[in-house]
Amino acid sequence: MLDDRKLAVLRAIVEDYVSTKEPVGSKALADRHTLGVSPATIRNEMVALEEEGYITQPHTSAGRIPTDKGYRLFVDRLSTVKPLSAAERRAIETFLGGAVDLDEIVTRTVRLLAQLTRQVAIVQYPSLTRSAVQHVELVPLGPQRVMMVLITDTGRVEQRVIDHLDWVDDDSVENLRTLLNRLLVGKWLTDVPPAVADVPSLVPADERRMAASVLSVLLESLVESREEKIVLAGTANLAAMDFSASLREVLEALEENVVLIRLLGEAGDPSSLTVRIGEENSHEGLRSTSIVSAGYGIGDHSLAKLGVVGPTRMDYPGTMGAVRAVARYVGTILAGQ
Amino acid sequence: MLDDRKLAVLRAIVEDYVSTKEPVGSKALADRHTLGVSPATIRNEMVALEEEGYITQPHTSAGRIPTDKGYRLFVDRLSTVKPLSAAERRAIETFLGGAVDLDEIVTRTVRLLAQLTRQVAIVQYPSLTRSAVQHVELVPLGPQRVMMVLITDTGRVEQRVIDHLDWVDDDSVENLRTLLNRLLVGKWLTDVPPAVADVPSLVPADERRMAASVLSVLLESLVESREEKIVLAGTANLAAMDFSASLREVLEALEENVVLIRLLGEAGDPSSLTVRIGEENSHEGLRSTSIVSAGYGIGDHSLAKLGVVGPTRMDYPGTMGAVRAVARYVGTILAGQ
């Protein structure tokens, strides 16, 4: 159905269209690539490709542009991830190396990715649920208030204030604190709920009300967590792209963190690169964009995702290379902390 | 120099131009406003206004549009801040009322402001330096690590991990913690440095190294603080505005938090509304925008600023009303926490 030459033509069309932003015709193809055949032959191949739905023409008597299906084939079978240049690698290292805490790592990462790809970069904060408890702290703040601080091994700190307690007595807080740490330190956050299940039976009767309040806040902070938190950068690059959809729609979609989270979540295998092209994106406003994403984390333990949003007409090999490299490097940084 | 009628004409021009987005001519003015004079007279006034630099024409046979100077006069002398409608007030209350912590207050505020004004909203996080210490906590995390948590009365929590200490012994940490709390609780953050000046002389000799490390981190966290932290929303609204400058420039400027901080800082009196129009903005990319900002805080104690960025051709009375109302309401919310 699709012989090698057709594939070569499709690849050439994608590459030319991505770099020129103009529909590409048979003549131009024959000139710019050494396909060894004449424009007329290329035209015949184009007809076949168009019948199969890989390319289309904006109007009669114009060149061809790839369809989403065409890009999909290109990404799956016709392209290889392009490694970054040595200079780019160095840039990543120096730029990310200076980061001191999690916030800074994330901020720098997202900017870096935006700059490398000249597109919109998104980075999801490492999710709580995939990290482990390093320490739980309880601090009495007053007669009826206690602050709970949960520290994870990914450097994340969640804190909540628990208010309107019946009464707080320093000793019982201290007891609960040591108990919780004994039970939880080193546990995955996902394992916390079962681990604390029998806490009520382990504390004196008169401390149970307080313990229950603290536990419920603790569990709540696990669920809500900030898995939803997302940072983005490079929206200025949107101005240079011309979408078929309106710029407004894209900006609106990008502002809806919920949408981005969902999209990242939909992306498959967290350990490798995922590319979602045009209509494959479930969100309306992003139907004319592609999203390249990857999971990142410590070792092969994926904590969250990061990626890039750009026009379907994007440099896939280059973008994929950048996303993969940044994801890996962030992983090593996190591990080193 | 500028009699009442000229001012009336200028006001009419600004109002019409803001609502129609088209240069406004003498005929249209006479029709839409009851100025009591003929178009010819209005034309004469326009010539005067143009000579004074308040209005200009894009090209010879077009209507007039206000200059930055014209908007400035309009804001200073020809307009009054427009109070929000009852419905809008209710919307603010219900929308902001549900917020539980500082993060959520800020996030909701910025979205609300963007929605009310249909422009880009920016909110600066309440600065640390203007709040007071509620509690200092020190938590030993291991043989050489201590975590410091600083809680302020504005609900902000700063935490740092202090690493590579010589040695940590639970008792000395406990001592330092009670000492610090005794010295600092209730103090303005700005008064913290003098208050801790003689801590070294108050701790046993063998704890001084550790105390010094903790103190330096504490002080550092005050200076850096997150005074720089800014949140924005409503960038999608940019798509509908047409700037003389390129959209890209504006987006770039908005992404540079440093720039925004500086601009907000330049705005004068924190207790009232500030309007910076077009060229008055020091940043290149925002020369075709106006910024309406106000301080917000508890009582008349301004903690940070918030505001709106839009085209110079904006509805100043309405925008100013929204900014003022939101700033005030956030203040009451913060006070109630």
Next chain:
DNA sequence: AATTAGCACTCAAGACCACGGAGTGCCAGG
């Protein structure tokens, strides 16, 4: 049987032009 040259055809984009209309400036008369 596949490839290519040749050719007629299509259509978007640009150039050109005409014109309608909104707006101006100026002058003379109220």
Next chain:
DNA sequence: CCTGGCACTCCGTGGTCTTGAGTGCTAATT
């Protein structure tokens, strides 16, 4: 001092033409 009248300017719109890149088809070539 205001206003009606008038000639003038110039932008924007819409029509027509031309150009050129690109196509599809057919017949000739390898």
